[in-house]
Amino acid sequence: GENVEQHPSTLSVQEGDSAVIKCTYSDSASNYFPWYKQELGKRPQLIIDIRSNVGEKKDQRIAVTLNKTAKHFSLHITETQPEDSAVYFCAVPRGTYKYIFGTGTRLKVLA
């Protein structure tokens, strides 16, 4: 079955630096790759997603890159700000209806 590994589990960066979080999956049929952000005490919310027909997608300071051959996708946050501090989750569909989430990355942006 589908397996998702997310690294690192914690990440501290200085404000203004970049942060990169990576997820590796096992099912080559997967075709949708979202990233969710969960602030402390809040619900997860989608911040960016990518489908398998593109290799990169950007939205202001956030980007996701996909390497289908190597079966991994990464979240890139540039010019980090304190409000970027949160837990980030990747997710991969298993088949059509199930989802497997990564175990999360706690990002801390130091002012």
Added chain:
Amino acid sequence: EAQVTQNPRYLITVTGKKLTVTCSQNMNHEYMSWYRQDPGLGLRQIYYSMNVEVTDKGDVPEGYKVSRKEKRNFPLILESPSPNQTSLYFCASSLTTTPDTQYFGPGTRLTVL
């Protein structure tokens, strides 16, 4: 306002006392799902529903039941809760059944003593 709601938000109960956590969405979404979130384990899918009267198991369905009698509602039922079901529960919905953005409810923190 488009949203997913859950009730209750917090619940402390005792082992064996049946409980229901409600979930409702007002976006006419086809797909609904329940997750539990535990430290270090991320979000794990309990059950999901593709449409009214169509539900199936996720990765951790033991001890839970669901029903989807109406499109907007997807309650989670714990018929005999046990301490290992102490967790943070999230309901989510998605417009279609093909993989797409999931919109999460605010969460229900359940403690089973």
